Amino acid sequence: MFQWTVAPGLEMRLFQAEDAEAVFAIVERNRRHLREWLPWIDRTRSARDIRVFIEEVVLPQYAASQGPQAAIWLEGGICGSVGCHPIDWANRHCSLGYWIDAAQQGKGIVTRCCAAMLDYLFRDAGLHRVTIQCGTGNLRSCAIPQRLGFTREGVLREAEWVNDRWVDLVLWRMLAQEWKKL
Numbered sequence: 001m002f003q004w005t006v007a008p009g010l011e012m013r014l015f016q017a018e019d020a021e022a023v024f025a026i027v028e029r030n031r032r033h034l035r036e037w038l039p040w041i042d043r044t045r046s047a048r049d050i051r052v053f054i055e056e057v058v059l060p061q062y063a064a065s066q067g068p069q070a071a072i073w074l075e076g077g078i079c080g081s082v083g084c085h086p087i088d089w090a091n092r093h094c095s096l097g098y099w100i101d102a103a104q105q106g107k108g109i110v111t112r113c114c115a116a117m118l119d120y121l122f123r124d125a126g127l128h129r130v131t132i133q134c135g136t137g138n139l140r141s142c143a144i145p146q147r148l149g150f151t152r153e154g155v156l157r158e159a160e161w162v163n164d165r166w167v168d169l170v171l172w173r174m175l176a177q178e179w180k181k182l
Helices: 015-027 030-037 047-063 111-124 139-147
Strands: 001-009 010-014 069-074 077-084 093-100 129-137 151-162 166-177
Touching: 001 139, 010 047, 015 030, 015 069, 015 077, 030 069, 047 069, 077 111, 077 151, 093 111, 111 129, 111 139, 129 139, 129 151, 139 166
Parallel strands: 093 129
Antiparallel strands: 001 010, 010 069, 069 077, 077 093, 129 166, 151 166
16 A cells, blocks of 8 residues: 655645545535536535545555555545645656645645655656646646746647636656656
8 A cells, every 4th residue: 555654744645435524524615625626526425426536546546556546634634635646657757646625725734745746656656657637727736836846838828627617737847857856
């Protein structure tokens, strides 16, 4: 199982089915905040929806060596997620996604977890390229790849349908030879 200590009291752990209730509680508390940028929020109506995602997507993806999707654990409780979209092994590439409870924003948690995930992906998994795509208006999300030293490659126009509108996405990239841990 994927488990990575980021700092004292902060770690990433592969989602498990038993995490579904806690994750759904965070989604419910943050529904308005998260739905602006995450297309899956409106389709997530119960802890069962989270459990199905974990059992049918997260665990098989990890078992197939296509990368972890992890819960962020802060002082013993889940507060968000950072994870890989399935790894493209032919090109040694994946993209990262992340979200966090609004009450935990602005504390550097996601940045530190993304840095730890990049260490894992470049050093342990041997990837060559990692990308992050953020809504152009999602300034907090875009600040993370900027802080981590990613290069902005461009804007993908109307690239994602998020609940009720098209969203332009900024494409950020990091190559293995460019990665230097914070």
